[in-house]
Amino acid sequence: MANRRARAGNRRTQRIRQHPRADKAGLQPGTLLYVGKELTQPTLATLTEFGPEPDDLHESALVDVQCHLPAPREGHTIWINVHGLANTEFVKTIGRHFGLHPLVQEDILNTEQRAKVEVYQGYLFITARLVHADETANIESEQISIVLGPHYVLTFQERPTGSFKGIREALQNEQSQLRRLGADYLVYSLLDKLVDRYFTVLEAVGERIEAVEDSFEDGPGPDHLGEIQSLRRSLLAVKRGLWPLREMINTLQRDEPDFFRNETQLYLRDVYDHTVQLIESVEALRDLVGSLQDTYLSLQSHRMNLQMRVLTVITTIFMPLSLLAGIYGMNFENIPELHTHNGYFVLIGVMFAIALALTGFFKYRRWF
Amino acid sequence: MANRRARAGNRRTQRIRQHPRADKAGLQPGTLLYVGKELTQPTLATLTEFGPEPDDLHESALVDVQCHLPAPREGHTIWINVHGLANTEFVKTIGRHFGLHPLVQEDILNTEQRAKVEVYQGYLFITARLVHADETANIESEQISIVLGPHYVLTFQERPTGSFKGIREALQNEQSQLRRLGADYLVYSLLDKLVDRYFTVLEAVGERIEAVEDSFEDGPGPDHLGEIQSLRRSLLAVKRGLWPLREMINTLQRDEPDFFRNETQLYLRDVYDHTVQLIESVEALRDLVGSLQDTYLSLQSHRMNLQMRVLTVITTIFMPLSLLAGIYGMNFENIPELHTHNGYFVLIGVMFAIALALTGFFKYRRWF
């Protein structure tokens, strides 16, 4: 029972949250409102300025956005990373500072966007979904928004996920290409990390599929069905994140020479290849989940077949014997066999013979 | 029974009304005739003229179309909103006044169009479907026709739905962009409201799916099947409204620079993104409904399996015991066991032993 309840709970958290915009349906377009999970995450921001030279790295917390944002020095890049979007005023201030279009600000706060890239005057706006899987391969995703300007990168996340820790560490390393190549390579690195998360998630799903497959050995049960449906939903969620992501990276790689140098575009092509590979994996996994369902139904049908066979064999053997016993239990005055000395023993023998013959017949017909 | 009847009723109202044109099949092309639901709605119209200045807003009811329609003042926009299309003469008069092509007038009155945009000399003709869902997530839709001219917007609805109330309120606000940006932005606002309705409808469908899913816990019944079919139809109806809508907005956003300024096209791109997102939601919900059906069938098959197992176990245990009782109920003169003192008790013991052994065997084979 607890099991069932837990399953129902799982299902509920995993349900793809469909229509957050419905809450906004009555508002005027252009009203800024945070449309996402109810978070109590405070809005925090870090400002990183870096350049190619060994000591060209400055990190600082951005407590008050009202304060003066430094203009990046020649050859330097500014990266502002914002966690937690509840404080819409904060986002608005940054938006105003960098001249972001009201629709961009709206999209940053409305965290149920599909991955896309949009070109605006002087900057590029990118959104994508960052996925993670829990231990039962349920998928959760959140929105990452990236703004790429000439010498700055802005990133907006719903909560700190540690996904970009590796990038922050690489920035420490003065040899890394990140320090040398600047804003567009930084955006590439962010996307690469994001895509790598999908690999991890698909691996978790793959392992879950194997687990379900292995547990089939103990006979199929209704729990299996729930798990299969849950896996199907997980893959659906991954697919919904991945398809527009591929499309978006393809657009970046091919159509945005103004924002990405040739050198970086080679790297974007590589990320693009990974998304293609991921999509093929998703398709293959979906196929596997589909064949899990087939196997489940087949096993159940096989089991029912077996039960039917047992029932038929038992009935076919015992019914004639019972009839014989019934016949000789009748109270007719004149039943000659009843008065013979060995009648009973002969009948028992006949019963055995019938049982053996029928058993042999069923064996011959491979019924068991 | 009442339940069944209600279901049938539901089904009937929900049926996608297919071929209203069939009634017109015998008429000449060009004959104006209202082809829609039989409405007793009177035909009403409001005329709104507005401009950017604080007191540039005039609303008036348009009782008699024969009366002189004012030419909009420089920089002003006229919006005529018509409710109820039974009075075809009214539509014809407006059509003549604004020089609408006969086919446009026909399309306005034939309220089973699919969403489309058509360019005519000097104006743009747009139709789309406005959806709403009742409490069981059945979908009803009606047609909205929009004509966008240089300084005027005409809208035609089958009945007053209150969908554009928010826009009328925004017009009151002299700060709103609507007042400043004029006719094309007004059309954008109308489309945005229309698209938001789809979000609300999909949310209703999503909740209904969850409700059905939850009610599976009490075992699957034939009512579930009806509900699943009804959900499938609802999604089909939404899909039929949404696909051409997306296509239409895409056309507006890309191909109509004459009617939409660059500034407004950014907003149209945003609406377009919403339709793409909606379509993905529809696909995901269709997938969920499909897996509801799978679950339903699987649960039913599982239940039958269980029944078969009970039947087989009961039969397998009781048939041998009945045979034994039958054998010792025979009337042979010479059955030695019958005359022993403890025969009866030994046999009862043997019966228990057989029953226990078989029960143990079935437990071992995990039959229950």
Next chain:
Amino acid sequence: MANRRARAGNRRTQRIRQHPRADKAGLQPGTLLYVGKELTQPTLATLTEFGPEPDDLHESALVDVQCHLPAPREGHTIWINVHGLANTEFVKTIGRHFGLHPLVQEDILNTEQRAKVEVYQGYLFITARLVHADETANIESEQISIVLGPHYVLTFQERPTGSFKGIREALQNEQSQLRRLGADYLVYSLLDKLVDRYFTVLEAVGERIEAVEDSFEDGPGPDHLGEIQSLRRSLLAVKRGLWPLREMINTLQRDEPDFFRNETQLYLRDVYDHTVQLIESVEALRDLVGSLQDTYLSLQSHRMNLQMRVLTVITTIFMPLSLLAGIYGMNFENIPELHTHNGYFVLIGVMFAIALALTGFFKYRRWF
């Protein structure tokens, strides 16, 4: 039985006639031979010449094609409508008169073409399928061939169907656009009529689907399956007629400015919209038929479930009782219970108790 036979008959007439060309397989290309249903329809033709002026309308039967065909007067249009194609000589003569390519003549007589448009030197050749549905929504279709020249229109039908009666009436009306706009508008009117027939047919199919759905209330039977298959075939036949028709009208509307004036192309765009709408209806109806089949199978499975449950409940209740009766019917000398005064009544009571307990258990488990 009669029912079954009738069904089989239906099926046969409805079968999509696949390969009439097979009969021609041995002939040389270019041999003219009427390849269609075996009709005893005589070949008849009417010649209509009309112009914009009130008395510019002359209709006459064309008994003998050998006779001199009048050249149309300046601004006039000639429409020759041929019914019944058995007289190939007739078609050949007309063909020679208007300079039709041998392949065109072959296509007119081979009445199993798919809808297409072909441009020849100086004229346009159009074929399409005209559909009608009988009372059980079985589809029959026949071929209409249209030749559009500069000032003439030729139409060829397998038999008189009355489909173009409305057009002939409109020609009587000297105000109608037909009179004014001439040959290309006439072709548009013909196509519009043809497309309207599809609306009527789909409505018939839709009603049939509802009828089948309603009859499910009385339990699913094998007749339902036949009806579902028959509906599926009808929709397949409509689809096969409609897809190439849409494609063809699209070609006309976009690519043939030489034969259709701008003014008429607006009307063709309207017909094109209708075909798109029809195709969506077909898809929706196919979906409905698919879900009819699902419902049918589900109801059958539900019914079997019910039977199985009855069987299991009956068996589970009566087997133990029968065993008890069997035990006390045994002939052991020493069965103490048999000799008690109330043994019989106690046992009957015990039997009732067991039956009640099991019934209660099954009720609790919601087995009935």
Next chain:
Amino acid sequence: MANRRARAGNRRTQRIRQHPRADKAGLQPGTLLYVGKELTQPTLATLTEFGPEPDDLHESALVDVQCHLPAPREGHTIWINVHGLANTEFVKTIGRHFGLHPLVQEDILNTEQRAKVEVYQGYLFITARLVHADETANIESEQISIVLGPHYVLTFQERPTGSFKGIREALQNEQSQLRRLGADYLVYSLLDKLVDRYFTVLEAVGERIEAVEDSFEDGPGPDHLGEIQSLRRSLLAVKRGLWPLREMINTLQRDEPDFFRNETQLYLRDVYDHTVQLIESVEALRDLVGSLQDTYLSLQSHRMNLQMRVLTVITTIFMPLSLLAGIYGMNFENIPELHTHNGYFVLIGVMFAIALALTGFFKYRRWF
């Protein structure tokens, strides 16, 4: 048993031969080797030279390819038709004479190509599959290779099939277009014949489908399944031949003005239309075969339903009666009913009443 064996045999011959190239896998590209069915067909060739004049027709057997091949006279066309490809030397010699690329020679001998057209310097290389159906609608196909040069046509077949007999006869006729139009029209005629064969084959398949459908009246059996699978394979084989054929003819019709005159291209367009029509027929037949399978499964499920109903009805009626008989067969000393005078007759009456009541109940519930 014999039946089953025959079916297995059928299946084997029908299996689409997949990978003849596997035998060649170890060889160098460019090695000429006949990769086809093991034929003992001798390699034969006929040489036909023809022109427009009445006596411009010369046919001769081409025994020794080493012999001098005549150059065609001005305005004449040479057609060399080769049957049986076992003699690779023969093909090689012809290839060398006409300057065929080694890959073309390889493709002629490797008779498992898909239909294609390839342009080489000075000639066009065409391969296609010629199909025929045996009496159970199993499909066999063989490869036809055609080389079209400026004034010559080469055709290569695996064995003489008589498919081109009609063409040879038409050549006899000095009035035929073939004589006048030369090489490209000859190729068109060959393709037309080839396409007509598909019509014949699909008709055979269609008749087979009807036969299976009709035999369903006697109840579904496992043989039906085999037939359905066999039909599915046949259609798959036709489809595999037809799709690339259409593509190929489309290429010829649109892209090869160097090899086909305008006049002939009109005829190719006609053949192209036929392939499109054929493909639609294949799709429709596949749909029919799919619904055969549905019908089969449905009938089987319906049958099982019926059996289950009989079983349940019988069990429900007889079990209570047997219990009653068992109760009054018990040996309790004190069973008052046993000693009444009419007890037996009353009980028999009660039994009849119960049986009637249950039968009535089942009738009321429409169980039979």
Next chain:
Amino acid sequence: MANRRARAGNRRTQRIRQHPRADKAGLQPGTLLYVGKELTQPTLATLTEFGPEPDDLHESALVDVQCHLPAPREGHTIWINVHGLANTEFVKTIGRHFGLHPLVQEDILNTEQRAKVEVYQGYLFITARLVHADETANIESEQISIVLGPHYVLTFQERPTGSFKGIREALQNEQSQLRRLGADYLVYSLLDKLVDRYFTVLEAVGERIEAVEDSFEDGPGPDHLGEIQSLRRSLLAVKRGLWPLREMINTLQRDEPDFFRNETQLYLRDVYDHTVQLIESVEALRDLVGSLQDTYLSLQSHRMNLQMRVLTVITTIFMPLSLLAGIYGMNFENIPELHTHNGYFVLIGVMFAIALALTGFFKYRRWF
């Protein structure tokens, strides 16, 4: 049991290894790491230099990459073939020598790429998957990377597979085109070998399908299901290798005139045709596997039908007989029949008559 375990084992080795990149997820892009099967294969390389002249062939093992790589002489081609990729340093050195981009080096070592071709400054980078099937038609694949420069070809394999033995032998032959045509023809030959492997693999799969089909004669079992799933996976794996391979070869054939001469492109077109043919074979085989599953389920359902029929027949025949026996086993004092002389024999006769009548009825209804 052992059987089941073995099956599980098989399944595990066959599972498509999804996400090797997951292990790399934490690393910086650009870090070189071998991501493939854990091999203990030493890294070996052979250097082959060849030209058109008879003695222009030099083969040598490349033990130490640090050593000076010879520049190819005029008109000569260098082919370096590397087996075993564990020694990343080796790959790096070669990469540096030929100026390979870091992403190329990464792709060579990350052996789970999908087939692709990438143009870099001065060279072409190709990856593809080489497949082989074990005796149960399980597919394993490994990555082949090919770099094509102006006068050199580099190939990288995970382990020596002997696939290119034929090419090495052909190089020995001074007459072979390989010697004359150089680097691009060598790449063609490599791809041709690779594609031929797919033919071999599909043949193995086809044979396995036939084997499963034949074993259906003995009745369907759960092992069949496992085999069908395993075949489906094999085909999925082949498909995943083949689709991008086709795409890649198509790109080579059409878009890379800088790297492939016209002469070689004819050969590439031939390889391309083979991939198209392979893909059609895969689709046909997938269809066959799908119909295997249908057959399996149908046979199982047929079997269950049979069992149900036996059960129903036995029950229907024996239940009335048992009731009769039970009735005459009752202990009523007044049962007149019991006292007649022939009552017993008459009853036995009646029983036979009932049994015969029911058997006849079932025979008539074709129940067996």
